[in-house]
Amino acid sequence: MSITLEHVSHVYGADTQLSVAALKDISLTIEDGEFVGLIGHTGSGKSTLVQHLNGLLKATEGTLYYNGENIYEKGYSLKTLRSKVGLVFQYPEYQLFEIDVFSDVCFGPKNLGLSTEEVERRARRALELVGIGEEYYSQSPFDLSGGQKRRVAIAGVLAMEPDVLILDEPTAGLDPKGRDEILGEIAALREKTGMTVVLVSHSMEDVANYVSRIIVMNHGSVMLDGAPREVFRHVKELEEVGLAAPQVTYIMHTLKEAGLVKSAEATTLPEAAEEICRSFGMTRRQAEEPGVREAETPGARETDAGAWEPETDAGARKPETEKEADRC
Numbered sequence: 062m063s064i065t066l067e068h069v070s071h072v073y074g075a076d077t078q079l080s081v082a083a084l085k086d087i088s089l090t091i092e093d094g095e096f097v098g099l100i101g102h103t104g105s106g107k108s109t110l111v112q113h114l115n116g117l118l119k120a121t122e123g124t125l126y127y128n129g130e131n132i133y134e135k136g137y138s139l140k141t142l143r144s145k146v147g148l149v150f151q152y153p154e155y156q157l158f159e160i161d162v163f164s165d166v167c168f169g170p171k172n173l174g175l176s177t178e179e180v181e182r183r184a185r186r187a188l189e190l191v192g193i194g195e196e197y198y199s200q201s202p203f204d205l206s207g208g209q210k211r212r213v214a215i216a217g218v219l220a221m222e223p224d225v226l227i228l229d230e231p232t233a234g235l236d237p238k239g240r241d242e243i244l245g246e247i248a249a250l251r252e253k254t255g256m257t258v259v260l261v262s263h264s265m266e267d268v269a270n271y272v273s274r275i276i277v278m279n280h281g282s283v284m285l286d287g288a289p290r291e292v293f294r295h296v297k298e299l300e301e302v303g304l305a306a307p308q309v310t311y312i313m314h315t316l317k318e319a320g321l322v323k324s325a326e327a328t329t330l331p332e333a334a335e336e337i338c339r340s341f342g343m344t345r346r347q348a349e350e351p352g353v354r355e356a357e358t359p360g361a362r363e364t365d366a367g368a369w370e371p372e373t374d375a376g377a378r379k380p381e382t383e384k385e386a387d388r389c
């Protein structure tokens with residue numbers, strides 16, 4: 062499975078005085094099994110772009126191919142496309158409409174013509190995955206909290222068992238625990254099924270923690286496209302368009318400027334911890350369990366006092382003064 066956009070542009074209200082060019086000449090391919098993060102300032106075209114991926118919006122110009130087939134070709138089944146490419150809307154209210162939670166989640170698989178037994182099996186599994194218990198099954202989806210609505214909306218799409226899952230800001234309205242649970246479950250599901258995931262997010266931390274590729278949108282165009290480390294190297298450009306790198310990247314830059322670490326490229330906490338330990342000649346295990354010593358110390362040497370010290374070099378050294386240590 063792959064999705065290819067060739068010179069896709071989208072204008073809202075074309076031929077009117079209020080026309081808005083939301084996408085401008087976008088060409089890119091999303092490969093099978095990729096975990097892609099889509100970031101960009103508000104109004105940069107993220108939601109417009111993802112609505113093209115399942116054919117909900119049609120490009121004003123350009124072509125979109127799903128598995129090499131032109132989805133704008135006469136006779137192409139957009140219904141089949143939408144069962145393969147599941148989109149969870151930015152605002153869950155747009156997606157929920159049934160009388161109760163369980164019927165809502167059953168709606169998609171039911172439309173695929175599956176047996177009642179299979180429809181209900183999928184709905185239960187999807188609701189379990191997003192952490193919605195049976196006590197909510199008969200409640201109106203509109204009586205739920207914002208975070209619960211979002212979970213039900215995600216379950217509705219997961220129940221279709223799509224090949225591509227697109228989540229438009231799925232963590233908005235969730236508390237940190239809920240956010241980690243949902244994204245963790247989706248990452249685990251992706252590992253297990255090989256599903257492709259596109260995650261639209263304003264949270265650089267969420268994006269850095271989960272995705273393997275980031276596409277940065279700016280005023281309807283693709284500004285950067287690459288692995289998180291490559292993209293977050295462009296901190297200044299990102300800031301110029303109202304974005305930022307993950308907070309840990311800024312800390313690593315400060316540590317690098319102070320000469321305390323060699324590389325400032327970490328974009329997640331575990332990566333930063335690895336780099337800091339490496340710069341101090343330790344493994345993570347040694348840092349966490351002080352009893353674990355020499356066997357794991359790359360290039361460590363024993364001091365007169367019997368303590369183990371790293372082999373330091375110019376790029377990675379211990380703080381020499383209290384002031385310097387404070388700056389860490």
Ligand SMILES: Nc1ncnc2c1ncn2[C@@H]1O[C@H](COP(=O)(O)OP(=O)(O)OP(=O)(O)O)[C@@H](O)[C@H]1O
Binds near residue numbers: 074103107
């Ligand atoms: N239905 C619409 N009619 C007219 N203009 C629209 C419509 N939807 C979006 N736009 C405009 O298209 C541009 C891109 O909007 P879009 O919703 O894709 O941005 P976004 O990156 O998803 O923003 P956000 O981060 O706020 O969700 C904006 O200028 C917006 O005002």
Ligand SMILES: [Mg+2]
Binds near residue numbers: 107108109151229
């Ligand atoms: Mg949006």
